[in-house]
Amino acid sequence: MSRYHAYLKRAVSLLEQYDGREPFSIYYKKAIALDKKAGSTDRKIIRHYCYSFFRIGFACSAQTIEERLLIAVYLIHGDTDPLLKIVRPEWIAQGATSxxxxxxxxxxxxxxxxxxxLPFSLSMELSLEEWVKSILYQPAFFIRIRPxxxxxxxxxxxxxxxxxxxISSSALALPxxxxxxxxxxxxEDYVVQDLSSQxxxxxxQPLLPKTIKSVWDCCAASGGKSLLLMDQYPSLELTVSDVRPSILQQLKTRFKQAGINNYHALVLDLSQQGFPKNATRFDLVIADVPCSGSGTWARTPEQITKQxxxxxxxxxQRQRAILSRLPASLKSGGYLLYCTCSVFANENEEQVAWLQREFGLSLCKQTLLNGMAEQADTLYVALLQKTSS
Structure with missing residues (x-):
């Protein structure tokens, strides 16, 4: 048995045991560590086969896991993969080029x-074929250079x-x-940040810094968007919050490394409560809410079959629970920036339409930051304004 037969067998075993309770990258790292015979090259090849399997989602589901893995590798990588030359030489012999x-x-x-x-409409005339094709290939690695x-x-x-x-004076794409x-x-020198997020x-930009002085990043996570704004406009009055204390601690560590100290941070579960009463209202609230992440599934293709x-x-439902608590924290004339890394309309423009109906916010502009052509993520962003107190 060749080493590629062994790679195939190991990949199939890992896929059979994966239950989706944690990201596959974490599961794989723990599982493959138990295999003392696998070197770094072996581990990369096995991981490559597992991720290829996930990229075709539910397609060809009548086949076994092993056969679907081979199909996925062939459809995505053609006749370049050594595994296929050994296991499916009849496919290679056909010389298929497309x-x-x-x-x-x-x-x-x-x-x-x-x-x-699953029956979900895509946002803003995005085609199903365009989106699914983008999931077949691993995205590039993007960094943003610090000022x-x-x-x-x-x-x-x-x-x-x-x-x-x-890409720009601050954005670079790497393998x-x-x-x-x-x-x-x-x-300190750079931050890891996808191109669409940048x-x-x-x-x-048209609003800053003349209109916006105070900003609340209400689902800040590790603070990528806040760090971006502070790099561009360091005099902003910034407040960050997140429901997870551990993530907020990561943000604090990251900001310290970046030399940013002028901000306020608090742990806050916006699905249960709003910003503390009698607090200062904000010119801008950034709501990068929890979502399906479907615009980033090329990075985590296991989500296709586990969602x-x-x-x-x-x-x-969770998005609406969070969004319902935000208008009260906006100044009259203030702005709400709603963001997701989803391509689904029910998480995007349908939520914006709901905000307009329920809270009287005015939609200034919305767009789908489609990164597919540049091997980047796809994000939805909408800017709404509060026109009454």
Whole structure:
């Protein structure tokens, strides 16, 4: 038995045991650590096969896990993978050069709707085929260069012969899984931030800094968007909150590394309570709410088959519980920036329409930051204004 047969067997075993209770990256790291014979190259190859399996979702589901894995590798990577040359030489012999030709050979019943068959409409005329195709391939690795660090970062990357693509004066795209740990200082020289997330700053730019003085990032997580705004406008009065104390501690560590100290932080469960009464109202509230994450599933393709319709409905309910508590914290004339990393309309424009009906907010603009062409995530952003006190 070749080592590629062994890789296939191990990948199938891991997929059979994975229950979706934690991200596959965490599960895989723990499970593969028990295999003392697997070296770093072995682990990368096995992980590659597992993620290829997830990328075709529910398609070809009548087949066994092993067969679906082989189909996925063939559809996505063609005849370049050594495993197929050993296990499915008859496919390679056909010389199929297009995705459609490979489908006809390996899984004639394949269709794009099969990949994710749950009944949800996509946002803003995004096509199902475009979205599903984007999930087939691993996204790029994006960083944002901190102010004043561009020359240093570029020089260090060139010295280390790391390939990169300049998107803007601060945004770089690098190959997936690039490791900069020993080359640059994370959060001091650069931050890891997807390209579409970086573009949220551009979305807000016309308002800043003349209109916006005080900002509340109400679902701040590790603070990526707040850090972006503080880099651009360091005089902002910033408040951050999150329901998870551990995540908020990560934010504090990150901000300390970034040299940002002028902010207020608090633990707050917005599904249960709003901002403390009698507190200062804000010019801008950023609501990057918990969501399905469907705009990032190319990074976590296991979500395609592990998300249920019930879970997706729960996200919309939780979003409304959070959103219902935000208008009271806006100044008259203040703005609410609503963000998700979802491509589903019920988490995006349908929630905005609900905010307009229930709270009388006015929609200033909305867009889908479609990163698919640049191997980036896809985010939805909408800016609403409170026109009465």
């Amino acid at each position: 995705f459609e030709q490979r489908v006809a050979l390996a899984c004639p019943t394949f269709s794009w709707p099969q990949v994710f068959p 004043g660090k561009q020359q240093h970062v570029i020089s260090r990357l060139k010295e280390a012969s790391i390939s990169f693509r300049i 997936a899984a690039t490791n900069l740990d020993t080359l640059l200082a994370l959060n 573009r949220v700053g551009e979305f807000l 249920t319709e019930e879970q997706l409905v729960e996200f919309t």
